[in-house]
Amino acid sequence: MELKIQPIGNSYSEQAIDLILNIQQKEFNIPITIDDQPDLMQIEGFYKEAGGNFWGAFVGGELVGSIALIKFDERAGAIRKMFVKKEFRGKEWNIAQELLEVLISFCRENEIDDLYLGTITVLKAAQRFYERNYFTKIEKVNLPEKFPLMSADDIFYHLKID
Template identity: 50%
Template sequence: MPPNLTITPLFNDSSAQIQGLILPIQQIEFNVPITLEGQPDLLDVEAFYHRTGGGFWGAKSADELVGTIGMIATGHHACAIRKMFVKKEYRGKELGIAALLLNTLLIDCRAKGITEVYLSTVDVLKAAHRFYERIGFERRESEEMPAYFPRMPSDNVYYHLHLNA
């Protein structure tokens, strides 16, 4: 684990850092054709995540934001995971940052009585698929996702995890 790593809730005052982490990973590293304008949640994390009853967390090494994860509470004892990204230099099982971020979110889910966790991603993020499946997420077809699941136009791979209460 990197020195001084902390997982902490992020709010609108961290928007520039959040965008500075996520957009280059999406656009440059993985060539996902998505813009800031197509992701209004990055402009107002408080409205899209915290006010839904969800949350938005960041992994910081010293003062540098190196990872993020967001949860949108959707009702129905369910949530959608969004914006799970870790800076390339901080990825991997050895550092475990993605697992720490996800564990933080799942602890919050259990505290809030959320038992159904959904997420969507894009097909090019193969390492992310392996990570989710190793944790216990099961792949779903788009048609199997509940109607209340908030969809992102660029996403084409779907997952579900049932949490025991």
């Protein structure tokens, strides 16, 4: 089965919602609903119009992963919606890495030099993943003023793109 990563828009909202809510609610018991994430209902307006993007990872036509970029400042962006379906995680598929590389390439092409993200304490594998990819942990107080905070996030990272 071949992995295909491509930008996705509003026509994929339902598939993205299914993927992401299942992981958030069922796998990690994070008390978050679709009402807390209206961006998933308007992918194009929320991510693309401001200069960011939203990508899906597909295997055999099924959406198995996602990553999104919010451009929140002239040269800065925030990673959002980084999720990979449990059965497709790990080195064998390498989906998270591929998604991150697509997003970083997009940043380079669009002169976004600083990437930030927030995550949650329970998502230990995610933290290890970001640290392996040279993201450095920063305190919430050191986030840029315009960083789009998510209420659940309690750990923050930054990557300088050269």
